[in-house]
């Protein structure tokens with residue numbers, strides 16, 4: 139369900155020739171920001187939802203849902219198994235389906251909506267920028283790509299993350315950010331490394347990792363379920379064991395141009411390696427002049443309670459490239475690959491590109507998100523709320539010792555390891571108004587908006603408790 143500005147309001151504003159600043163000053167109601175509800179220009183579903191022009195109740199909502207899904211599902215390529223409800227509205231940490239059923243969102247769109255749903259400031263920024271310019275292409279400079287790049291670099295250097303961060307390439311998604319990183323590593327291996335050679339194209343990634351679905355990122359994602367249907371994948375990819383330096387030793391050589399790793403494995407089951415392993419990995423990369431690439435797409439942007447999860451490993455484990463996406467746009471598609479100056483020197487005009495990446499709309503939102511998240515106060519808030527979550531999850535582990543075998547993770551990215559299939563628990567939680575997702579094997583992943591309150595955390599824990607009790 140898209141957020142739409144009523145045409146009347148927009149035209150009225152045009153007629154009044156309002157200035158950019160006065161548009162921003164307008165309140166949400168004066169802008170008439172609303173969910174699309176006019177049948178003509180919106181989805182068939184919207185028309186159905188409002189067909190009786192009565193407030194949605196469970197019954198009409200369920201009817202509308204069934205009709206909408208029957209009408210439209212045959213047209214949608216089924217790449218996801220989706221439950222039978224349709225979300226149309228979000229407010230803070232809650233989502234609503236068309237029956238007005240309310241869900242507490244412990245998924246944040248898979249670690250994306252860190253500043254919550256229906257964020258009015260972001261809506262205003264989107265409106266203002268859309269009224270100005272959405273897209274110009276990378277053939278020209280725009281006002282926001284450079285601003286966001288500078289902001290990201292300065293804030294990263296100001297934290298304890300990636301001390302040699304120098305330049306940023308923007309993409310539209312996580313997998314594209316990783317594609318860029320992998321291509322930069324290949325180019326560096328051929329032309330930039332001290333032992334550069336045509337054979338220096340090998341890339342090491344880790345078992346249980348997830349780096350995306352495009353062919354390059356997929357080649358770095360050794361999950362048979364994801365890879366097998368699309369084989370053969372790219373040549374030169376090797377897979378080590380997360381946290382095991384001996385397994386890296388067995389694969390790394392002068393022909394390795396890059397090693398890509400998540401500082402916290404998200405999809406793999408919420409695993410964190412030891413700082414000692416990461417320092418040893420950094421050292422081994424230096425010995426063969428391979429680039430160390432951190433995929434902070436899920437773990438970054440404050441989720442760990444620090445701007446970047448890799449800050450926990452210390453300066454001796456800083457990367458040459460770091461990728462990010464997800465929370466950077468709070469839902470606006472954007473990704474980025476941040477590189478050191480040495481990597482940047484290997485990349486020339488024309489080496490890589492994207493039509494949409496770096497567009498002013500997404501970058502302006504990204505700039506706002508970074509400003510909100512990368513402050514000591516915000517990050518301290520994440521850490522203190524994370525404590526509440528951790529305490530509550532440990533209590534559940536003590537209450538259901540046979541069922542909950544381990545609590546993993548840090549900050550507001552947590553994995554609850556079950557001894558049995560997690561699907562019934564997840565279904566029961568959803569039934570009772572809590573959205574949670576799976577990870578790894580029988581793991582429940584909890585990645586709520588970072589703006590979640592302690593009360594909301596307690597509310598979610600209570601639903602999770604009830605769901606575990608059903609087993």
Ligand SMILES: Cc1ncc(COP(=O)(O)O)c(C=O)c1O
Nearest residue numbers: 311312313348349350404435436
């Ligand atoms: C660590 C990591 N890398 C890459 C990706 C791929 O990002 P996207 O889905 O935006 O392509 C994801 C997505 O879940 C991820 O968690």
